[in-house]
Amino acid sequence: MERIICSNCKHEYSYLSKIWNCQRCSSPLNIIYSKRRFNRDLIIKETYSIWRYKNFLPPLRNIISLGEGWTPLIKHTHRDTNLLFKLEYLMPSGSFKDRGTSVAISRALDLGVDHVIEDSSGNAGISLSIYAAKAGVKADIYVPKDIPKGKLKILEAAEANIFLSNNRKKAYENAVKASKNGFYIGHLWNPFYIEGFKTLVYEVWEQLGGLFPDHIFVPVGSGSNLLGIYYGLEDLLDVGYIDEIPSLIAVEAAGYDIIHKELFGDSGLPRTELADGLRVLFKPRKRELLEIIRTYGHAMVVDETEIMEAYKSLWxxxxxxxxxxxxxxxxxxxxxxxxxxxxxxxxLLPLTGNGIKMII
Ligand SMILES: [Zn+2]
Structure with missing residues (x-):
């Protein structure tokens, strides 16, 4: 049977525990699998969503799916370098978050939850609202009051219960406070989101048919996508489908560069609000991220001019x-x-969120 384990004190909990953090030391939790291993023969080949990898995801009785995952991988060359763009923004709610939300909301149903609470800069809230509606679960979404207008309109269209907070940090604090009224599904904490994010790596491995990227750049807000990608890589390495872990480059926005600061000191760059999805100053899984990045990767910071230039180039x-x-x-x-x-x-450059949300 699978178990839940604290990422810090290693205390173990039963798999069906309805908790979102360690009851002893308040750290984030992870899942320990009893014997699941990645195996190409156990891929459900007729399913074109993350659920083709159901056999390598946490065991679940309910599955809430909107066809998330199996996103296009587009090749592009930058001078002499081979780039692979993974179009994560083409998911049902327009962001990579759907990989995690599908798993986390399915898990919430398994626990008998009918009311979830989430804090978000926008995308995670939109994703959860849509999946919660599909699951018949009530969703309360706490967002900063300067959330891009397009994202707010989509939340309204999804009929979420929206709670505006002064900033991103306050949204998190208010959601945790409110969790006595429902189940705090918080994607910054919930290991089931991370399990869903693993599937990006499995897909790239299948789509490339043997070749594998040397470098993977990942935007880091809370860092859960990077953690999921790392766990997926570990799974492939464990069964010998890849020879080594590629270099993992955590990319943060200037002013929100917590990981970069810890590793290399202050970047000295002025804060930018342009990358609204990365405005996460509190990263509950910072210790885990630092461990992975120190071993396999690197951290980089980009400023407002660089983000704007790249945004225009991508369009x-x-x-x-x-x-x-x-x-x-x-x-x-x-x-x-x-x-x-x-x-x-x-x-490999995963393109995580749809820009049309910012324009609506
Ligand atoms: Zn603990």
Whole structure:
């Protein structure tokens, strides 16, 4: 049987525990699998969503799916480098979050939950509202009051119960306070989101048919996408489907560069609000992120000018992303110019959120 384990004190809980953090030390929780391992023969090949990997995801009785995952992988060359854009923004709610939300809301149903509470900069809230509606679960979404107008309108259209807070941090605090009234599904904490994010790696491995990227750039707000990607890579390495973990580059926005600051000190760059999805100053899983990045990766910061330039370039290439998603392209160009990327390297850039939400 699977178990829930504290990422810090390692205390174990039963798999069906209805808790969102460690009851002893308040740290985030993770899942320990009893014997599941990635195996190409156990992929459900006729299913074109994250659920083709059901056999490598946490065991669930209910599955709430809107066809998330199995997103296009588009090849592009930047001078002599091979870029792969993974179009995560083409998911049902227009963001990569749907991979995690599908798993987390399914889990909430397994626990008998009928009311979920979430804090979000926008995308996670939109994703949860849509999946909660499908599941017949009530959703309260706490967002900062300066949430982009387009995202707010979509939340309204999804008939979420919206609670505006003074800023992103307050939205988190208010959601946790309100959790006595319902189940705090918080994507910053919930390990079931991370489990869903693993599937991006499985897909890229299948789509490339053997080749694998040398570098993966990931936008880091709370860092749960990067953690999921790392766990997916570990699964493939464990069964010998890849030879090594590619370099994982955590990309943060100037002023919200908690990981970069911890590793390399202050970037000295002025704060930007442009990448609204990355305005997360409190990262509950910071310790786990630092451990992975110290071992396998690197951290980079991009400023407002670099984000805007990359955003415009991506739209010119036909990728209708939001500014938050552009940070990976901005960071890649910087790494390329400084010589950190070799000419024939393969570079994966997940494009996480749909820019049309910002315009509506
Ligand atoms: Zn603990």
């Amino acid at each position: 010119r290439l036909g990728f209708t992303v939001e500014p938050t998603s552009s940070v990976v392209y901005a960071a890649f160009k910087k790494a390329y110019e400084s010589g950190d990327i070799r000419g024939d390297d393969i570079v």
